[in-house]
Amino acid sequence: MYKLMIIEDDIMLCSMIKEHLERYGYSIYIVENFNDMENEIFRAKPDLLILDINLPYYDGFYICKAVRKNSSIPIIITSARSETMDQVLAIELGADDYVTKPINLDIFMVKMKAVLRRTYGEYSSANSNNSVGYLNLDAGNFQLSYKDKLVALTKNEYKLIKLLIDNKDRITTREEIFEALWDTESFVDENTLTVNMTRLKNKLSEAGINNIIKTKRGVGYIFDYSVLKGEENEQ
Structure with a gap:
């Protein structure tokens, strides 16, 4: 049974969500x-956090960043704010989804x-590692290493680079990425994918790997394995 934590100051909405989730066997x-x-989050150790943005004392963006x-x-961020930039900011700060x-x-x-x-389920890859030349992915810690550089990834960034590596030298379509990262081809704004991809490219650059992800306009992305080819023979 998953333990879910709700941080919501609207008492009626909080009660509605709680009652609905408890019907499906979740511990709330x-x-x-x-x-x-x-501190309450870290004491309770929930499996998932349902977090409102507009809260007393500290807003949800602050809490999301602090937890990350x-x-x-x-x-999962919940908010009456429907503007694209609020959703983009939530994803940039490490939220997994926005409702x-x-x-x-x-x-x-x-x-x-x-x-x-x-x-935690069928798409979880906590027990696997991936390597391409000197590029290594640590699924257990969501980290990327390249030669002497170590970079922390979010879960979505890890899943994204893993998917691209698995499909190296062929185009990974946007639909494939939506399905793998968000389990849907709907409900996800195109900007969400763009933000995740930009952050991943920046972290690869931080590790010393540039221009390895190529954009195929209107179709998707490709992991250009040629950038790292030859490194296996050096190891």
Whole structure:
């Protein structure tokens, strides 16, 4: 049974979500002390965090960023803010998904189950490692290493680079990426993919790998294995 934590100051909405999730067998923990949210999260150790943006004391963006410094717990942001930039910011800070209010519980359940499945279920890859030349992926710690450089990745960044490596030297379509990262070809704004891809490219550059992901306009992306070819023979 998954333990889900709800951080929401709208009492009626919080109760509605809690009752709905409990019908499906989830264990629900509700945060009531909004002045000590960060410590309460780490004490409770939930499997997934449902986090509102507009909260007393600290907003959801702050809490999301603070949690991401120490934990890879999946986070779903809920907010009445439907502007694209708010959704982009949430993803940039490490949220796994974003649900706008008023909440459609059917869509919310689809997104929540997909996040849990990607993290703990059939799409989870916590026991595998991937290597291409000097480029290594550590699935257990969501890290990328290249020669003497080590870079931390978010879960989505890890899943994205893994998918591209698995499909190296062929185009990975946007639809394939949507399905692998968000378990859907709907409900996801194109900007979300662009943000994740840009962040991944920046982290590869930080590790010393440039121009290895090529954009195929209107189709998808390709991991250009030729950038690293020959490194296997050096090892």
